[in-house]
Amino acid sequence: MTDIAIIGGGAAGAAVFGELLRCNPPCTIHWIVNQCSPGRGVAYSTLDERHLLNVRAAGMGLFLDHSDDFLRHASEELGHVRGSDFLPRRLFGDFVQAQIAALVQSASQQGQSFKVHKAAAVSIKATPQSGYLIALADGRIIEAGNVVLALGALPPRALRSVSNEALASDAYKLDPWTLDQQQKSPRRVVVIGTGLTAVDTLLSASTRWPSADLVAVSRHGLLPFVHPEQPMAPYPFQDDLNKGLLDSGGIPAMTRLVREAIALHTGDWRGIVDGMRPINARLWQKLTTRQRWQFLRHVRWVWEASRHRVAPASAQAIEQLRDEGRLQIHAARVLRVEGTSPLQVTIRGRVSQLVSTLESDLVIQATGLDTALAYTRHELLAGLLHDGLAVADPLQLGVVAQADGQLINGTGQPQRGLFAIGSLLRGSLWECTAMPEIRKDAHHVATCLSQNFVSVPTVSSGDSGANG
Numbered sequence: 001m002t003d004i005a006i007i008g009g010g011a012a013g014a015a016v017f018g019e020l021l022r023c024n025p026p027c028t029i030h031w032i033v034n035q036c037s038p039g040r041g042v043a044y045s046t047l048d049e050r051h052l053l054n055v056r057a058a059g060m061g062l063f064l065d066h067s068d069d070f071l072r073h074a075s076e077e078l079g080h081v082r083g084s085d086f087l088p089r090r091l092f093g094d095f096v097q098a099q100i101a102a103l104v105q106s107a108s109q110q111g112q113s114f115k116v117h118k119a120a121a122v123s124i125k126a127t128p129q130s131g132y133l134i135a136l137a138d139g140r141i142i143e144a145g146n147v148v149l150a151l152g153a154l155p156p157r158a159l160r161s162v163s164n165e166a167l168a169s170d171a172y173k174l175d176p177w178t179l180d181q182q183q184k185s186p187r188r189v190v191v192i193g194t195g196l197t198a199v200d201t202l203l204s205a206s207t208r209w210p211s212a213d214l215v216a217v218s219r220h221g222l223l224p225f226v227h228p229e230q231p232m233a234p235y236p237f238q239d240d241l242n243k244g245l246l247d248s249g250g251i252p253a254m255t256r257l258v259r260e261a262i263a264l265h266t267g268d269w270r271g272i273v274d275g276m277r278p279i280n281a282r283l284w285q286k287l288t289t290r291q292r293w294q295f296l297r298h299v300r301w302v303w304e305a306s307r308h309r310v311a312p313a314s315a316q317a318i319e320q321l322r323d324e325g326r327l328q329i330h331a332a333r334v335l336r337v338e339g340t341s342p343l344q345v346t347i348r349g350r351v352s353q354l355v356s357t358l359e360s361d362l363v364i365q366a367t368g369l370d371t372a373l374a375y376t377r378h379e380l381l382a383g384l385l386h387d388g389l390a391v392a393d394p395l396q397l398g399v400v401a402q403a404d405g406q407l408i409n410g411t412g413q414p415q416r417g418l419f420a421i422g423s424l425l426r427g428s429l430w431e432c433t434a435m436p437e438i439r440k441d442a443h444h445v446a447t448c449l450s451q452n453f454v455s456v457p458t459v460s461s462g463d464s465g466a467n468g
């Protein structure tokens with residue numbers, strides 16, 4: 001059993017599939033994409049032109065060694081485009097699809113063996129021959145020696161504060177990307193969350209329902225920081241800072257070093273945060289579970305807002321909504337969401353501690369990535385956990401895996417031939433969810449699978465653990 005299967009039709013799956021087609025290993029490559037438009041995934045399926053990339057055009061791409069391709073593609077469609085621009089995400093989705101279409105065409109002409117399956121994968125079972133049988137929702141079974149999970153974030157889970165009645169009503173939207181199914185114009189829309197997903201949700205809601213009042217609620221009430229219009233000069237002492245961070249022991253020391261650098265720096269603090277990006281995964285890997293927990297508890301919210309910044313045009317549009325009095329942002333905890341339509345949203349102010357109730361025709365949960373595997377209703381992943389082929393990260397940041405993406409199984413051993421990429425690796429890499437990292441990781445996993453290409457023996461090699 002030598003074939004390779006990639007499960008997931010988002011940009012990460014597309015990057016691995018494309019890299020494998022380019023490597024041309026002597027096997028069949030299966031890409032299992034469900035019913036989606038392959039290559040776009042959650043981030044690049046939007047057709048709203050106000051949903052912008054939060055990475056400059058020059059930083060976006062599908063393949064590691066083709067850094068200018070997206071810029072070229074964008075220039076062909078839009079005319080003059082600068083590498084520093086923040087372009088619509090729709091355009092990047094078009095680009096990914098065009099790249100894959102070109103590769104598929106040339107692979108077909110060369111007689112390469114590959115298949116794209118438009119069905120969900122519902123289970124993966126290890127075989128005695130150290131391979132895998134992947135069951136698809138349409139009843140087909142695919143055999144593969146290596147499997148790459150490119151599943152993105154988990155399906156969103158409702159906050160505990162939402163009543164079953166509210167959840168069952170049409171007025172509570174668990175998935176912010178299905179807004180267009182909402183027909184009636186609401187008087188007030190409450191968005192839970194103030195991160196990047198919430199920004200896009202608010203922008204779409206403001207266009208779609210011009211007369212609706214918009215309210216966004218999150219514990220800190222903190223919007224993401226904004227990218228500067230132009231790229232910043234690098235921090236001159238970044239190498240020293242990064243070395244110091246790698247040598248430091250723990251979260252308080254790291255935060256102190258970063259604070260000191262920001263205080264000393266005469267330039268833009270955002271350059272310092274960006275300059276840490278190449279070492280973020282290594283920094284994370286050096287932390288103990290307790291230190292990671294400390295980070296999540298005390299630093300995460302400010303780190304996420306600083307590191308994952310919003311495009312200037314999106315920030316300006318949000319500011320305008322606030323200036324016009326159409327958008328209010330509350331730093332508050334959501335205590336309860338009850339009722340049917342309208343919903344009653346009870347919140348407690350962070351500073352005032354006052355409890356108040358907002359009435360809303362529509363409540364949209366936009367709380368960002370869910371990676372809490374232990375609680376997931378994702379059938380495939382729940383099955384992998386049950387069978388001991390995967391283990392949930394102790395801090396609920398995806399799966400336990402090696403730095404190269406190979407999963408660790410229930411016996412604590414690397415699970416031969418089973419890899420992940422993207423959000424599922426948050427617990428191992430932390431910095432792994434955006435295209436600059438995904439394209440590197442896709443290149444790495446595809447190269448490894450192709451270069452180390454060996455037929456998986458037909459008798460158990462005995463190294464795949466109890467479940468292998």
Ligand SMILES: Cc1cc2nc3c(=O)[nH]c(=O)nc-3n(C[C@H](O)[C@H](O)[C@H](O)COP(=O)(O)OP(=O)(O)OC[C@H]3O[C@@H](n4cnc5c(N)ncnc54)[C@H](O)[C@@H]3O)c2cc1C
Pocket residue numbers: 007008009010011012013014032033034036040041042043044052053054055089119120121122150151152153196197200380421422423433434435436438
């Ligand atoms: C709103 C938003 C904006 C973003 N903007 C940027 C940006 O500007 N720049 C950037 O670099 N990054 C951005 N990101 C980060 C983004 O996560 C990555 O760029 C990239 O899109 C991740 O792709 P993915 O394939 O890992 O995940 P996804 O896009 O989530 O794709 C995973 C796919 O797998 C499918 N799937 C799940 N389970 C199964 C199954 N059992 N069988 C078959 N298919 C399955 C899902 O349905 C989904 O289609 C953004 C993310 C979001 C959510």
